[in-house]
Amino acid sequence: MLPTGLPQGTVPRLERPGPLRERVYEALLELITARALEPGRHLVESELAGQLGVSRQPVREALQRLNTEGWVDLRPAQGAFVHEPTQAEADQLLSVRSLLEAEAARLAALNADKAGIDALHEIAGQGRLAVAAHDVTRAVALNAAFHAKIMELAGNAVLAELAAQVDRRVRWHYTPVARLRGGTSWDEHEELIEAIDSRDGQRATRLMREHTEHTRQSYHEQDNS
Template identity: 55%
Template sequence: MTQPAAGIPGSKGRPPGRPRLLGEGATRRVERPAPLRQAVYDALIELIVNQTLKPGQHLVELELAEYLGVSRQPVREALQRLQTEGWVDLRPAQGAFVHTPTDEEADQLLGVRVVLETHSAQLAAGRATAEDVQRLWELQQIGIEALASADTEGLVVANANLHTCITNLSGNKVLAEMIAMVDRRVRWYYTPIARPRGKDAWTEHADLIKAIAAGNAELASKTMHQHAERTRQAYHEQRAAAQ
């Protein structure tokens, strides 16, 4: 008797004794990536993060499509994805609106950031080389220049780059991945306070770099914890003043 030919799991031609891993009706095609869809998604998040699209703002598919130079379909798909991830609210019979973060949401996210980045700074202090410290000072200078020119977007980017550099210096890939997951939302919350917080924030950055340069893990941890906590407090103070 002829033996069945070898095949992929779940196929009729699988070798004898091999368990069926997929049902006969399961799809066998892998969806190809959709770069345009992803590009539109990334562009809309960036517009939300930098406050071009402000919390509570009505999002009109046609206007967004014209602004981005694409059809309405990838915009519609991006808005649905943004809704599932909490960036956008889809309201029946009204449309899409930029999500307005609640105080609780912001506090939870910024609280997680305090924990993660405090540990990141502690690890970085034990690993940073002279070249690493020099890079931190270069990023610090970029932030100081953005502060002097009242460049809000530049401040947000410089702040994110400095913190990312410290995260990378920690040498902990899992920690870096976790921090990257919250980075965009942190930038979103940080944008309104970047300039009011500016001078104090960059003074604290300098103290943090000095602690890392000295290899003082305890001081670096303490300095980062205070820095992140003050940012959280500043966000809540700004929200209270705005209300």
Template identity: 55%
Template sequence: MTTISAGPTDSPGVRHVKRPTPLRESVYEALTEMIIDGTLERGRHLVEVELAGMLGVSRQPVREALQRLNNEGWVDLRPGFGAMVHVPAEDEVDQLLAARAALESESARLAARHATKEDVAKLRDLCKVGAAFHDAGDIDGAVRTNGELHGLITEMSGNRFLVDFAGQVDRRVRWYYTPVAPVRGAASWREHTRLVKAISDSDEDKAAQIMREHTEHTRKAYHELQGGGEATEPVVAEKKAATRRRRTD
């Protein structure tokens, strides 16, 4: 992960990259994270000189990073117009989240088989941390902790190919999950708690089922947010809870 610092006089969205070698890698990492966390929103026209100023670098590493981001599907380069942050199509989201469901449900099943007491303790700690981030309104912290929990479960599977495959889709999943995190938050962490209990009980089938349902709820929440589907019960419940919290604040 690239370390990025912002000075007290910087305006929002301005991030200066430290200068390890190669610089183009640091710029690529910074721009990717800015897309994931929404600093560079979907559909935004990306101007090289503007990005270079935000990152405190020249245009050349920005140009190289944009080419790589285009190759990986984060950015669309259009002749005569320039670069734009990619806007995912609905079927693209479905395909990725379906792949994630298959990978992570199997990871959960194997984690339930291999989990140690220390593993379970780490998962429970992450659940507490993630729920605390959600309650505090720290969406970035909640999303980061969500990724750590899912990553740990995959590592616990003991299957290095699952770890490799999950790693390839992790960033894209975070990109899709970040917009729904405020809505999914509390329900998501309750589901995590149920999942950890199934893993602790060595109940392989239940762990796999809970994980598959968990990823499906996220998929439906994403589509609802985009106006493409009906609300799931966990999403409706969390929206009502959020409304109650706002009324009592």
């Protein structure tokens, strides 16, 4: 069920356009990704329906789809639960992310213009402010925006499409380590910007691989604590 005392605005408002089941699915997926619904939480259809202001049917359909995609576990005679990711799953995801983003960093170093570099600096500056304010939600969103911008600057549509498929899962795994990574992550982002700005594709590739490896290590550290 949804935890009590959710921060204002945590439960997404369901806009009217589009199929209801799709909007319920997106709302629940966002709550799971942001860990407002944390791994292992029991998801009760009636309570979710009440929180979202819908009937139980679209909630049931959304949970079935989330189960198919690996976000939710449906257990016989017990109900639905938010999936609890294993360390092996995290390793596999972050390994794929490392391959995709290392190539994106290399291509960005070849293709980025001044406007793109300025945009990366702006996101990095906002990220540091979010860390200083202990705003984990915003820091996670800005981290995603930073990596998405590098992917955009790479200029490879197929690479961007593949990266988009893992983006939400990366955010899901990154959220619990965002506070642990803190300003260090943004220090690494600044180094990446320097490498991209100087058109040093080899260095950008190496830095991105190291960056994703540091995230993987932090994930395992918090998981074992």
